[in-house]
Amino acid sequence: MPTNDLGEYRLFGLKPGRYFICAKYRPGLHVISKGDVEEDVGEYSGPEFMPIYYPNSPDPARASTIAIKAGEEIPSVEILLRPVTTFLVRGRVYNMAASRRSSTGVIVQLEQRNSYSSSGSSNHQANIENPDGSFEFAGVLPGSYTLSAFWFEDGRRYQARQPLEVGNANVEGANLTIAPGITISGRIIWDGKPGMDRADLFVSLVPVDSTISFNAPARATGSSFSLKDVFDGTYRLGVVGQSKDCYLKSIRYGSNEALETGFTVFRSIQVPLEVTISSRGARAQGAVTDKDGLPVTGVWVVLVPDESRRDQFRLYQKASADQYGHFLLRGIPPGDYKIFCWEEVEDGAWEDPDFLRPFEDRGQKVSVEESDTKTVDVVAIRTKSPE
Secondary structure, X not given: OOOOOXXXXXXXXXXXXXXXXXXXXXXOEEEEEOOEEEEOOOOOOOOOEOOEEOOOEOOHHHOOOEEEOOOOOOOOOOOOOOEOOOEEEEEEEEEOOOOOOOOOOOEEEEEEOOOOOOOOOOOEEEEOOOOOOEEEEEEEOOEEEEEEEEEEEOOEEEEEEEEXXXXXXXXXXXXXXXXXXXEXXXXXXXXXXXXXXXXXXXXXXXXXXXXOOOOOOEEOEOOEEEEEXXXXXXXXXXXXXXXXXXXXXXXXXXXXXXXXXXXXXXXXXXXXXXXXXXXXXXXEEEEEEOOOOOEXXXXXXXXXXXXXXXXXXXXXXXXXXXXXXXXXXXXXXXEEEEEEEEOOOOOOHHHOHHHHHHHHHHOEEEEEOOOOEEEOOXXXXXXXXXX
């Protein structure tokens, strides 16, 4: 939405929820009438302005959300635009998977890491048109990035990925080599009696340093599975199909335990993958009430791990309170947790540290071991506007 001649703006018709606000400067853009804008034609030679995220940062990872309730009006949300220094990232992609050894048509992406603002993140993307595979990204802010290249041929996909740090200078020689992936063989080990919700287990990989993944889940045959077309990089592993009382107990890649940190794949080193699933997950049950002690129904009850493990998203759980306000959380790994409940909350908001911080003292602490059943009653946190 364009601002007026005083830099003022008004965003209206917003649904209740949490929002990121970003201001972008477009030289020569003018509002000429209600709903109509006009842009000057010609080359702009003034200073460069990067998008600024509220409250005052060009880095979306440092953006703060604004929570809006039904019927609420929030004045004076001000953002200061200022010139910022940006840099160039140059490199080449060497395509060893293409039948004609050409890098033309490869997609290259520079993706900012460690950002809770998935929408509006500082990503750069380009299709390589030069036969030598060269590319250039301009307007890159200092920070931590993942540089990726993608290639598709004959129904198969290939990729290369590497971390990249941008400091206070241009980056030269950011080169990637695309090569065929490898197959990782693994096996499932059950700790306790096997428990299944589906006929089969499916094993999948997710990159630690990127939101983009083309890895297809692998179906486990008996206790064995094979993950195909896995490329160099660091991954976390997930399993679906086990019963709700189960949890991932161990992931070993070679001789290394990889449950919490993930594991790094290198083409030149192929080692077995071993996944242990325990059917002895703990349970937490209880009732949800409001401040007057009356049952609250249809709200999310959320299990949040202790602060040292909040980057482990597999440890978060949610359950809906039934018509009596009762809830049941199952398959909880051993450890320390807090249980929260809000009268109204955006799904997944509790995984954002900025959202959770004001409510830390409202959570009910609970510690569990394998096969435990704990009873915890919680009071729903008021988030709705009083009528």
